Amino acid sequence: MSVTTDIEGHVARITLDNPDKRNAFDDIIIASLTEAFEKVGDDDSVRVVVLQAAGKHFSAGADLNWMRAMGKLDAQQNQQDALRLAALMQAIDQCAKPVIARVQGAAFGGALGLICAADMAVAADNARFCLSEVKLGIVPAVISPYVVRAMGPRQANRYFMTAEVIAADRAQQIGIVHDVVSEDALDSAVDALVQSLLSGGPLAQVETRALIARVSDGAIDDAMLNDTAALIARLRTGEEGQEGLSAFLEKRKPNWI
Numbered sequence: 001m002s003v004t005t006d007i008e009g010h011v012a013r014i015t016l017d018n019p020d021k022r023n024a025f026d027d028i029i030i031a032s033l034t035e036a037f038e039k040v041g042d043d044d045s046v047r048v049v050v051l052q053a054a055g056k057h058f059s060a061g062a063d064l065n066w067m068r069a070m071g072k073l074d075a076q077q078n079q080q081d082a083l084r085l086a087a088l089m090q091a092i093d094q095c096a097k098p099v100i101a102r103v104q105g106a107a108f109g110g111a112l113g114l115i116c117a118a119d120m121a122v123a124a125d126n127a128r129f130c131l132s133e134v135k136l137g138i139v140p141a142v143i144s145p146y147v148v149r150a151m152g153p154r155q156a157n158r159y160f161m162t163a164e165v166i167a168a169d170r171a172q173q174i175g176i177v178h179d180v181v182s183e184d185a186l187d188s189a190v191d192a193l194v195q196s197l198l199s200g201g202p203l204a205q206v207e208t209r210a211l212i213a214r215v216s217d218g219a220i221d222d223a224m225l226n227d228t229a230a231l232i233a234r235l236r237t238g239e240e241g242q243e244g245l246s247a248f249l250e251k252r253k254p255n256w257i
């Protein structure tokens with residue numbers, strides 16, 4: 001199995017498990033990963049998802065044998081196939097549960113898409129990143145919305161065009177990952193994020209992500225003020241909001257903990 005899902009307590013771990021090919025992903029792995037994210041999103045017992053990878057490296061990105069083969073399909077099939085990779089990125093970005101990427105070793109090409117589509121990412125200090133596509137005569141196309149969102153267009157100009165290898169500390173500075181820790185502290189750093197996420201309201205967390213996407217894109221105009229006001233008005237009258245506010249005032253834990 002190249003993709004496995006393990007659920008323990010409220011945490012689902014989706015693992016890329018094809019280390020012989022450095023966890024490169026082809027159409028079959030893309031379909032399995034997409035399905036895994038959809039499944040955990042629909043699973044009421046799951047509160048947090050960790051995307052991780054077996055072996056020394058997180059992922060060498062798209063399988064280049066598959067990339068080359070897809071380039072020989074007819075235009076419609078080629079487009080449909082590329083859309084399936086775009087759908088995987090979207091499935092991570094829109095997963096109904098918060099997603100943490102756990103990164104070690106190399107994360108090249110499409111792997112940056114997986115990481116930047118996740119809500120947060122933690123890397124070992126041995127991690128290194130590379131948008132290597134231009135060296136292959138292609139571009140980081142379907143991953144670009146997520147990678148540019150993470151690093152911003154100016155950094156993207158540089159790293160998309162140079163395909164330089166980005167060290168872990170630099171990746172943290174430019175927003176690819178949130179934290180960098182020693183390799184043996186990686187699991188505890190991920191667990192700390194898991195624990196923080198478990199203390200928050202599940203609905204509030206997913207609404208928060210959608211809110212951030214909306215306010216990042218739009219002008220701060222009346223429509224935005226109305227939208228943000230409507231959101232807080234809705235959530236504070238909802239069951240989860242009422243429970244969270246009451247729990248604080250009654251000095252007890254909310255019922256989602």
Ligand code: COA
Binds near residue numbers: 022024061063109
């Ligand atoms: N697609 C298909 N196969 C890949 C691959 C990819 N993206 N990346 C690595 N592999 C294969 C290699 O061909 C090799 O196969 P082999 O054992 O049959 O010869 C095997 O995985 C191991 O690769 P190797 O380069 O020896 O591993 P490494 O540990 O020395 O280096 C990387 C790891 C990730 C730095 C290196 O494999 C690499 O640069 N890969 C290309 C990454 C890339 O540019 N991806 C962009 C995708 S758009």
